[in-house]
Amino acid sequence: MTQLKSKGISLENLKVNFEEVHDGLNAQEAMEESNRCLYCYDAPCIQACPTGIDIPKFIKKIASGNLKGSATTIMSSNPVGATCARVCPTEELCEGACVLNHSTEPILIGDLQRFATDWAIKNEQLLFKPGKKNGKKVAVVGGGPAGLSAARELARFGYDVTIFEAEAEAGGLDTYGIVSFRLPQDISRWEVDQVEKLDVEIRTNTRVGTDVSFDELTNDYDSIVLTIGMGNVPMLGIDGEDLDGVHDAIDFVKSTKSGPITDELLGKNVVVVGAGNTAIDAATCAARKGAGDVKIVYRRTRNEMTAYEFEYDFAKQDDVEFNWLTQPVEIIGDENGKVTHLKCVKMALGEPDADGRRRPSPVENSEFVMEVDAVIKAIGQSRYTDLIEGFGLDHEGGVVTVDPETLQTSNPKVFSAGDVIFAKGQGEAMVVTAAQQGKEAAMAIHKQLAPEPTSAYKSFNKEEHTWLT
Amino acid sequence: MADLSLNLAGIKSPNPYWLASAPPTNSGYQVQRAFEAGWGGAVWKTLGEPILNVSSRFAAVGFNGKQVAGFNNIELITDRPLEVNLKEIYETKKRFPDHAIIASLMVEPTQEKWHEIVKRVEDVGVDGLELNFGCPHGMAERGMGAASGQVPELVEKQTMWAKEVAQTPVIVKLTPNITDITFTAEAAVNGGADAVSMINTINSLAGVDIDSWDTIPNVAGKGAHGGYCGPAVKPIALNMVAECARHPKINVPISGMGGVSSWREAVEFMLMGATGVQVCTAAMHHGFSIIDDMVEGLDNYLDEKGIDSVMDLVGKSVEKYSDWGNLDLNHQVVAQINNDVCINCNKCHIACEDTSHQCIDMLKDANGNDILKVREEDCVGCNLCSIVCPVDGAIDMVEYANGKPPMTWNERQAAIGAASSCDVNLIK
Numbered sequence: 001m002t003q004l005k006s007k008g009i010s011l012e013n014l015k016v017n018f019e020e021v022h023d024g025l026n027a028q029e030a031m032e033e034s035n036r037c038l039y040c041y042d043a044p045c046i047q048a049c050p051t052g053i054d055i056p057k058f059i060k061k062i063a064s065g066n067l068k069g070s071a072t073t074i075m076s077s078n079p080v081g082a083t084c085a086r087v088c089p090t091e092e093l094c095e096g097a098c099v100l101n102h103s104t105e106p107i108l109i110g111d112l113q114r115f116a117t118d119w120a121i122k123n124e125q126l127l128f129k130p131g132k133k134n135g136k137k138v139a140v141v142g143g144g145p146a147g148l149s150a151a152r153e154l155a156r157f158g159y160d161v162t163i164f165e166a167e168a169e170a171g172g173l174d175t176y177g178i179v180s181f182r183l184p185q186d187i188s189r190w191e192v193d194q195v196e197k198l199d200v201e202i203r204t205n206t207r208v209g210t211d212v213s214f215d216e217l218t219n220d221y222d223s224i225v226l227t228i229g230m231g232n233v234p235m236l237g238i239d240g241e242d243l244d245g246v247h248d249a250i251d252f253v254k255s256t257k258s259g260p261i262t263d264e265l266l267g268k269n270v271v272v273v274g275a276g277n278t279a280i281d282a283a284t285c286a287a288r289k290g291a292g293d294v295k296i297v298y299r300r301t302r303n304e305m306t307a308y309e310f311e312y313d314f315a316k317q318d319d320v321e322f323n324w325l326t327q328p329v330e331i332i333g334d335e336n337g338k339v340t341h342l343k344c345v346k347m348a349l350g351e352p353d354a355d356g357r358r359r360p361s362p363v364e365n366s367e368f369v370m371e372v373d374a375v376i377k378a379i380g381q382s383r384y385t386d387l388i389e390g391f392g393l394d395h396e397g398g399v400v401t402v403d404p405e406t407l408q409t410s411n412p413k414v415f416s417a418g419d420v421i422f423a424k425g426q427g428e429a430m431v432v433t434a435a436q437q438g439k440e441a442a443m444a445i446h447k448q449l450a451p452e453p454t455s456a457y458k459s460f461n462k463e464e465h466t467w468l469t
Numbered sequence: 470m471a472d473l474s475l476n477l478a479g480i481k482s483p484n485p486y487w488l489a490s491a492p493p494t495n496s497g498y499q500v501q502r503a504f505e506a507g508w509g510g511a512v513w514k515t516l517g518e519p520i521l522n523v524s525s526r527f528a529a530v531g532f533n534g535k536q537v538a539g540f541n542n543i544e545l546i547t548d549r550p551l552e553v554n555l556k557e558i559y560e561t562k563k564r565f566p567d568h569a570i571i572a573s574l575m576v577e578p579t580q581e582k583w584h585e586i587v588k589r590v591e592d593v594g595v596d597g598l599e600l601n602f603g604c605p606h607g608m609a610e611r612g613m614g615a616a617s618g619q620v621p622e623l624v625e626k627q628t629m630w631a632k633e634v635a636q637t638p639v640i641v642k643l644t645p646n647i648t649d650i651t652f653t654a655e656a657a658v659n660g661g662a663d664a665v666s667m668i669n670t671i672n673s674l675a676g677v678d679i680d681s682w683d684t685i686p687n688v689a690g691k692g693a694h695g696g697y698c699g700p701a702v703k704p705i706a707l708n709m710v711a712e713c714a715r716h717p718k719i720n721v722p723i724s725g726m727g728g729v730s731s732w733r734e735a736v737e738f739m740l741m742g743a744t745g746v747q748v749c750t751a752a753m754h755h756g757f758s759i760i761d762d763m764v765e766g767l768d769n770y771l772d773e774k775g776i777d778s779v780m781d782l783v784g785k786s787v788e789k790y791s792d793w794g795n796l797d798l799n800h801q802v803v804a805q806i807n808n809d810v811c812i813n814c815n816k817c818h819i820a821c822e823d824t825s826h827q828c829i830d831m832l833k834d835a836n837g838n839d840i841l842k843v844r845e846e847d848c849v850g851c852n853l854c855s856i857v858c859p860v861d862g863a864i865d866m867v868e869y870a871n872g873k874p875p876m877t878w879n880e881r882q883a884a885i886g887a888a889s890s891c892d893v894n895l896i897k
Contacts, residue, residue: 041819
């Protein structure tokens with residue numbers, strides 16, 4: 001994949017630090033790169049894409065100048081294909097599977113996907129049409145990638161779809177959670193718009209359980225797709241978490257996506273706790289807001305961090321310092337309740353625990369204190385257990401229990417997809433996985449509700465079109 | 470260091486690379502720059518009555534994002550006065566006495582005109598003459614170029630007229646826009662030609678703009694056929710050279726051209742009977758400096774093969790070129806896939822499955838890895854898989870010992886004929 005290259009950080013104009021860092025391919029680069037594709041038969045890149053995009057086909061269409069067709073091929077398999085072109089860990093997926101890894105250099109599939117979808121965005125293309133209405137209604141709870149994907153497919157099948165979205169805009173993490181300099185909000189907005197234009201109603205600022213009752217949904221809709229994702233960062237469980245200057249990484253990144261870029265961190269010392277994708281996002285956002293010093297503290301080592309290598313490299317370019325084997329034990333504030341210091345302890349790795357990662361334990365008498373102006377917590381995300389229980393669904397620690405084939409929950413009428421069914425040890429919580437699960441949930445619902453196989457279904461899954469008989 | 474010097478019908482040049490009569494040899498300035506860069510000779514852009522050219526003259530055909538796979542032009546012969554060209558030829562020859570300057574000529578098909586032009590250009594010291602019977606556009610409508618080059622009688626007669634007064638070797642440049650080039654080549658020989666050169670450009674329309682629906686190129690919205698050349702025409706040119714080279718009555722040297730872009734094509738043309746090559750499109754695409762690699766690559770090739778002189782290459786492959794009826798029907802090659810080199814793009818499989826003989830299987834090996842395997846008994850040795858394979862060495866076409874004695878179609882027909890003419894009826 002193309003290495004993400006920081007263009008440096010401006011302290012004078014913080015806003016530019018949040019503009020997309022990667023420019024994408026120009027037309028000539030796209031032409032050369034697309035012509036380099038071998039157009040493999042039964043291509044491994046397709047197998048490696050969780051949404052099964054016919055990659056050689058969309059690349060061939062770029063080479064022939066059929067950009068609308070190319071974007072349609074992409075978006076047909078992946079309703080958030082423009083976002084995925086930017087945020088997928090392509091070297092672990094399509095590009096990692098490219099046969100040219102064995103001879104020269106893999107094709108820049110992500111960049112080509114972006115080239116085609118950027119064209120569609122820029123030229124305001126509407127790529128799909130709603131299916132002939134079949135009279136059935138489906139509620140989608142949560143308008144993130146999984147929800148949008150399910151809604152898009154159901155709308156194409158002919159369902160009357162309503163998305164219930166708690167935020168002011170749909171798109172979920174794509175709109176609010178992935179840093180602007182990797183994924184500008186407009187990309188996610190276009191994908192939302194593509195879904196909305198298939199007659200999908202998106203009720204924003206609508207929280208299920210508060211603004212709409214669980215019963216209302218259960219009674220008024222033929223089927224429900226639960227795609228509520230995950231919640232905020234859980235508590236560290238140490239003293240001082242309520243001090244002024246302690247932030248939740250999800251909220252912190254969100255503030256850089258939806259509001260104006262503020263300068264309260266200019267020149268300040270910031271510590272981010274954790275070393276996952278969100279921790280990297282928070283650290284680079286802090287650096288780009290002009291923080292003088294940004295440190296990541298993580299209780300294990302680089303080997304165990306869940307952030308991708310490319311994210312790590314990118315953070316290093318933004319001068320983020322990584323402090324491995326370091327665990328915060330107390331956040332210390334001044335008399336005004338403002339955070340001033342972070343007390344940490346050094347850790348040592350022991351035997352591997354249940355998930356295979358070596359378990360860290362504190363080193364005796366290794367406590368130390370660092371001066372900080374802000375602490376950003378990024379140690380994972382909590383679960384929307386209340387919502388899940390509101391629907392009366394079985395779950396394990398906030399992870400909805402589903403049939404792995406159909407994504408059906410313990411309530412036959414409710415299906416679930418995306419981060420809300422993502423449990424430890426089930427691979428990675430990627431946008432592209434959420435998109436695929438959304439498609440699968442839509443298909444399972446269609447299988448359950450469709451009066452007869454529709455043309456949409458047939459074209460969707462030709463090989464199994466005998467399912468109803 | 471091999472001897473790269475060339476002798477074509479008495480015309481000598483320090484290496485076998487001449488610039489063909491075309492835009493690169495339009496002026497003394499250009500030809501001198503070319504000689505400075507290392508070109509061995511130049512065929513001056515065709516002299517004749519100065520013409521008027523149109524604006525918007527060239528077009529090219531790209532392939533898979535690569536520019537200039539083929540090149541098309543509607544430019545005519547020189548648009549400069551004869552006196553100016555002659556003066557510059559004289560000056561260039563004086564400055565580069567060891568380089569070959571050949572004057573390309575085109576005049577109306579009369580004895581008087583040919584005599585006049587031959588005398589005038591020989592007066593300024595050219596090393597040879599090339600009669601342009603090939604230009605396919607613009608001049609043909611006036612009875613010159615390809616119009617005369619397509620009629621064997623006219624080729625013979627005009628060659629004769631030029632030969633009547635010529636002191637230097639006469640090369641006849643032939644058009645490929647004809648059913649069988651050996652007819653006109655033979656006519657040139659009958660007219661006394663000292664050599665033939667081929668191919669001139671092929672009638673062509675480079676393209677149609679799918680937005681404006683105009684031809685490419687177009688002059689104020691109108692197009693006319695041009696002449697096609699460049700890398701894409703090499704196989705056509707090479708065949709024409711080879712057909713002439715193996716023709717018993719065409720016993721004069723051949724100057725080969727058409728798609729020569731590097732020393733490799735030069736070697737191919739020379740092996741197929743060309744005494745030296747002419748180049749245009751490659752120079753137009755990249756400038757004169759490409760001669761550097763053309764000379765060095767050829768020199769290294771000859772050294773590697775232990776060949777002392779480039780002239781020793783001439784015609785070495787001609788006897789290997791024959792008619793289909795002389796090919797061994799019992800010879801068999803089959804594809805073999807080297808799975809350790811193969812990158813599993815499966816292009817060979819789908820090419821064979823969809824468009825050839827369905828004999829490449831996608832399988833798993835004992836460790837569950839994807840492999841491709843040829844069912845040799847079903848392989849006809851068509852080469853398609855090895856052609857579409859993107860990796861060097863992944864597919865070999867190997868000889869398959871089927872135990873059958875060689876038998877050509879001609880031998881087979883002769884045997885059948887012999888059998889049916891005697892009483893023993895073998896075929897029933």
